[in-house]
Amino acid sequence: MIVPDISQNAVAVADHYDELDPVYRRVWGEHVHHGLWVTGHETPTEAVEALVDTVGDRLDLMAGEACVDIGCGYGSTARRLAETRGGRVTGVTLSAQQADYAAARPSPDVNIQLRDWLDNGLSDGSATAAWAIESSEHMVDKSRFFAEAHRVLAPGGRLVICAWLAETGAGRWKVRHLLEPICREGRLPSMGTREEYEAMARAAGFAITGYEDVSRRVARTWTICARRVVKALLVDRETRRLAIDGRNRVFLLSIPRLILAYRTGAMRYGIFTLSKAREDGVPG
Template sequence: MIVPDISQNAVAVADHYDDLDPVYRRVWGDHVHHGFWLTGRETPREAVEALVDAVGDRLRLAPGQTCVDIGCGYGATARQVAVTRGVRVTGFTLSAEQARYAAAHPVPDVEIRVRDWLDNGLADASADAAWAIESSEHMVDKPRFFAEAHRVLAPGGRFVVCAWLAETGASGWKVRHLLEPICREGRLPSMGTREEYEAMAAEAGFTVTGFEDVSRRVARTWTICAGRLLKAFLTDPETRRLAFRARNRVFALSIPRLILAYRTGAMRYGIFTLQKAGENGTAGDPG
């Protein structure tokens, strides 16, 4: 597990997203996650929505199901899934600014709560499905992140996790100059490998029914962000003002690191499909 040299916690994560809220939305939009390019011809907006569709497909959602979006950001994923799949979604975010934006863009059957997932208050076996798109990285206690998902899911429930992952056996220079600074600048308490995630999921009681390394399909996110941010700095005084005023402006340094981390293989992007055992103790169909 990669751990930054400066300890991070939920308060720091909330401050990061509250502070950078206007910059994130100006540069990337209301989906706070990577794009997913299947053909390579998708626009960035189509690519971020494609990642949401990929998660929904892996969850095998059915109309009327009750779902949980762990680390829901601005609620864009929850809204898309609720509308396209006919499900009910409760989203959790640490950011009051993200929740405020979500409240201004309501859709039926979506509720956004400002609350730490590690203390979520949901009843046992109360959800049919759950997902976490790039939020597990911000969890201080990752084993508990998985344990809470397992507790909240009903028997047979599916859980999809999209995660930034450290390269297994990453060399010292990759850790020192790429992975550790990315954790520090992005307010990640830690970054795990595929093997560490699968071990934590299994310890929580999940069966890992699928894993895909989609690094090549998502990596262009950061070159697009870099270009947009540079253009905004040069042409938009308001973005310049917001970025320079931000307490968390150091995150801009992570964009070139992220580009290099993907190109060197130091960082990977994985999609895990997990399942809780059914009433008869079996995990159900794999895949």
Template sequence: MIVPTTSLTAVAVADHYDELDPIYRQVWGEHVHHGLWATGRETPVEAVEALSDTVADRLGLMPGEACIDIGCGYGSTARQLAVTRRVRVTGFTLSGAQADYAAAHPEPDVDIRVRDWLDNGLTDDSADAAWAIESSEHMVDKPRFFAEAHRVLSPGGRLVVCVWLAESHASRWKVRHLLEPICREGRLPSMGTRADYEEMAIAAGFAIAGYEDVSRRVARTWTICARRLVKALLVDREARRFALSARNRIFLLTIPRLILAYRTGAMSYGIFTLTKAGKNGPPHEPGKSMQQEEA
């Protein structure tokens, strides 16, 4: 587990997203997560929506199911899946700015809450499916992140986690110049390896139904963001003032680090599919309804 030299809290994470709200939407987009390319010809918007669709496919979402978007950002994925998969979504974000944006773009069956997932207030066994797209990295207590997901999901429930992962046994140089600064600059209290995540998920009671490394299919996200950032700095005076301020200048270093981290293998991007045991035995297979299994 990579831990930055600066201790980070949920308050620091919220402050980061509130402060960088304008530049994040301009450079990264409303989904605030990687795109997933299959052919390489997809537009950035198509690619980010493809990642959300991949999550829905891994979960096997069924119409009418109660879902949780853990770290929902601006609510774009929640809105997309509420419309395309006809599910009900409760989203959690630490950022008031993100919640305000979501409130200005309402969608029936989507409820966005400003609340820490580690203290979510949901009842036991109350959701059918949950996903965390690039949000578990921000969790101060990652084992509790998994434990809360397991508690809230009903028997047979499914969880998909899309996550930035540190290279196992990364060299000292990669840790010092790439991984630790990425954690510090991106307000990640820690960055785990694939083995770390599997250990925490199993300890919480989940079975690992699948894992896929999609690093090569998502990495171009950061070259796109770099081009957008350069354009914003050249043509937008307000964006230039904002990005070059003493408080936010370090943000300019993070994108090149991320590009290099992918290219050197210091960081990878994984998608975990996890299941909670059903009432009568092992977890059901994602993509099948409980009724199909019982038939």
């Protein structure tokens, strides 16, 4: 597990997203996650929606299902899957700015809550499907992240995780100059490998039913972000202010590091599909 030299907690994560809220919406839009280029010809908007739709496909979502979006951001993924798959979605986010943005865009089947997933208040077995798109990285206690997902899911429930992952066996240079700084600058308490995620999932009681490394199909996200940040710095006063004076300004400077991390293989992007056993003991 890659751990930054400056410890991070939920307060730091919330502060990161609250302060950089204007920049995130300008650079990322409503979906604060990577895009997935399936054909290679998608627009950035189509690519981020393709990642959401891939999650829906992996979960095999059915109309009327009770779902949980763990680390829901602005609620855009929750709204899209509620509209396209007919689910009822509860989303949780640490960011007050994100929760307020979602509240201003209500959807009848989506409930966004300002909560820490590690203290989510949801009932045992209250959902049949859950997903975490680039939020597990921000969890201070990743084992508890998995344990809470297992508790909240009903027997037979499914979980999909899209995660930033450290290269298995990454060398000292990659850890020191790429992975550890990415954790520090992005307010990640830690970054795990595929093997570490799978071990924690099994320890929580999940069966691993699928895994796909899509690093090459998402890496384009960061070159697009780099261009957008440069443009925003040129035309937007608020972006310039945050880049110069903001507490979290260092993240804007880490984008070249993220590009290099993908190109060298130091960072991977994985999609895990997990299931909780049914009451008869058979995996969901």
